[in-house]
Amino acid sequence: MLPFVPLLDAHAASAPPPKRVVFFFTANGTIHESWLPKMASGKLELSPILSPLEKFKSKLLVVDGLSHKVILEKSDRSGHSAGMNTALTGRNNQIIDPSHPLQSMATGISLDQYLADRMGAGTKLPSIECGVQADPYIKAFAALSYRGRLQPILPENSPYRVFDRLFRDVPDPSAPDSAAARESLADRQRVMEAVSKDLEALKGRLPQSDRIKMEAHITAVRAIEHSLTTGAGAASGNTCRKPDLGPPLDVWKNSNIPALARLQIDLMVMALACDLTRVGTIQFGQAGASHRFTWLGKEFVGDPVLPSACHTTGFHALAHREADPVSRAKLVKINTWYAQQLAYLLEKLASIPEAGGSVLDHTAVVWLNELGSGGNHSHERTPWVIAGNAGGFFKTGQVVSFPGEPHNRLLLTLCHAMGVATDVFGDPDYRKAGPLTGVTK
């Protein structure tokens, strides 16, 4: 690790530590009987898939039974892209290309972006979206995050690029204040100012449907302007480091997935530890991910693979065949591997001390999926696991079930967990019942 001294200690000892949220996405549904943990004499007893999280089980809240009701009841399209469209938006989707009916997009802002707008003002980046081979070819499948209606955000699949986004231009007080750096900063500010002016002027000259594009561009430019002058903070004095990414990896080679996952998680952890952002997403593939999990055993080698959203390959093909016992066993193995990656993330967050506890104590890590199960591409019983109790908000160490309730209620709960006391997130028809009950302290 390279030493890296933060510019300022963002939160002095007296102030309460900031809350943070990380969305951890994996695709193609789960195998419920191997996923759902039990309660035994008041204690959580983990399932095979969740077993790698044993060490953290007192910090887990497992939520069963929720469904994408808005898709089931309102959408023209169900399936992977619909799940992706609604998972974090709680909204219906819309087909955007009459010649390509699989291309749909969400009709509202996603929870991570909604929270970023409310939690990210002081940090360098309002949010960061990382991918591990999330094929960007069709945005309908690739985008989990949305800035608003039909405004997808693709995850960044290159850890090198994530590194650059996080750490570039971060003023480093240990380095001499170079004149060249100051000049290039001033140049950028000058250009961003000019670009903003152009966008503002054009906005009024375009039809309503195109103004939104100017507005999105303005928002992006403002965020860049802000990031140019915002340095790193720190959860605690000496944990903020620029991670060493090691020799460069091919970002699209199937067998590099485990190494890429490590890098993206390491970067996410440092993004939080250095207080460069407070909202993050990590996407393992896109909806319908077709990776081939060859590192989990020889039996995966024969799975066909295509790194595109194609119907006949790898993980996705296995999910379709979940009724077949061999495929089912493989799907359990895949999901267990994902739980190991989650455990690695939790381990890292727990190792950063903060306010008498660790960063994990002030964070909610939310594991979600675009489907309930892969075999029938169901939008019912979507599997949710929350880790960390978001500063004492959640009642963890339990599994709760809300059969048939809209997942919108969980999205609202997460708003409250982050200190955003709203009851108007997501589709208006599915938020009336408010946040989930029995999940908070």
Next chain:
Amino acid sequence: MFAPPKRHARRVGRPSASNAWRTRAAGFVVLLVAGCGAARSQPPSVRSSTAHADGRTSAVSAEVVAAPVPLRRLTNEEYNNTIRDLLGDTSRPADAFAPDEAIGGFENNTVSPVTQALVERYMDAAEALAARAALRLDKLAPCPARELPGACARNFIDAFGRLAYRRPLDEGERRATLAIYVEKEKQSGYARAIQLVIAAMLQSPKFLYRLEPTDGGSKTRALTGYEIATRLSYFIWASAPDTELLDAAAAGKLTAPVAVGGAARRLLKDPRAVDGIRSFHRQWLDLRELDTKSKDPALYPAFTPELKKAIVEETLRFSTHAVLEGGDAVATLLTSKRTFVNAQLAKLYGVAPPPGDGFMLVDLPPRERSGLLTQASVMAVLSGVEEASPILRGKFVREKLLCETIPPPPVTVDTTPPRFDPKRTKKERFAQHRTDPSCAFCHEMMDPTGFGFEHYDAVGAWRTVDEAFPVDAVGMLSGTDDADGPFDGAVELAARLSASKQVRRCIATQWFRSAVGRVDRYEDIDSLEAAYKAFERAGFDVRELIVAIAMSEAFRHVGFYQGSAP
């Protein structure tokens, strides 16, 4: 942007104009979709504007009702080409941008706005390009010692700005840009100040978007000469207008249809037209899918990255040649028994390799090959990792050559192809598609067509035996306007398609979609008809189709959304 599909117009959205345009085919699509499940389609509405039924266009636009065209952001290819033409820089910086968004099969970036990450990439690219440009200012922005740097800068800003924004700068823009220069010049001198001006202009929305402002209007308007210049150059060159085109716009010579047609003809004679024609075919034929597609190396050891590159190059050269040599390009594209091969490809096609490393036009075995449809690139795109896909191939014919829309299968269906079974032929294995009533209707459209390609494996090599059975490539085309009937193999199928008016109209529609950056709509019916008639009159010379599209009302006007837009 097109109108949003109505809630119950499931899966296919609203029928595109090409379907309405071919009235019989439109009925067919509705029927097809109804048969595929719960989908319904809307009947075409009657066009309310005054029609120009003879297909002629008029310079006066009072009666024209054009479809709205959503704001387009430069595609990555357009960005790269534009930078090449503006700065002479061939570093292709946009290859690092997020992939383009395609609507109607063609990249146009009309739906999703930019994200912060993309704007950061625009910033990085602009800074790097400007830094490189600053090393060559003697060419780009020369300023001999006898001249005042301020005067040089003014000249540069006017000249470069006109090319970058594709129209002259107005007084306010000139002042604002000069202010950037002046402040920087004081600090760091001429070269650095020009560098900053370049970086700023390349990040301006006036460079990044193809702007056709409406200024609060609510009626169809004719485009200005500069806007037409921009539409023309990106349509035909996939790049920015050159000085000559901008001069024509300045002189008011780019509004009358005849003048627009004349300009289109000039552009087609320029070497840059090759970029536009290649770009069209790359997108129409989904060749970009090969960027991420791989084949099982155990089954297809010859499918190296070099071969992958070669098969794409073959198709792009072949298509460009078919268009630029003139004559009936549809017949050439679909039935030519010749193609461009290099040594590697020659092996795949079983012909003698050309001398040297390059590509050469050669004759192919005439009973095995026939135009685009049997080329390795198309066959490889329409295959899985291990197996050729009769379904994808049939779907391709229906969608890309007949302009029909086949809805995706119900999501709960396992679309993994039936597994290899030594006792059953592929046709037998796929037979469930056609016995299961929930699958049959759509697959009846795709499978019997797609099985005609069985002689080509997953990388497009010819085979006579597959899975230990002799290849059975007997197929049947049904449900078309004028191409129905049995055939044995893709060579016969291609001949059938080449003779079809529906196919020829569809190719015209595909070019139209690429020209206007959206799916065709009701308002386009006259423009499409005029373009098709001109295409037919010219003996199906695609260049004349391109000229006719450029002259059409739809190309020269921009409309407005009535009511709420998507």
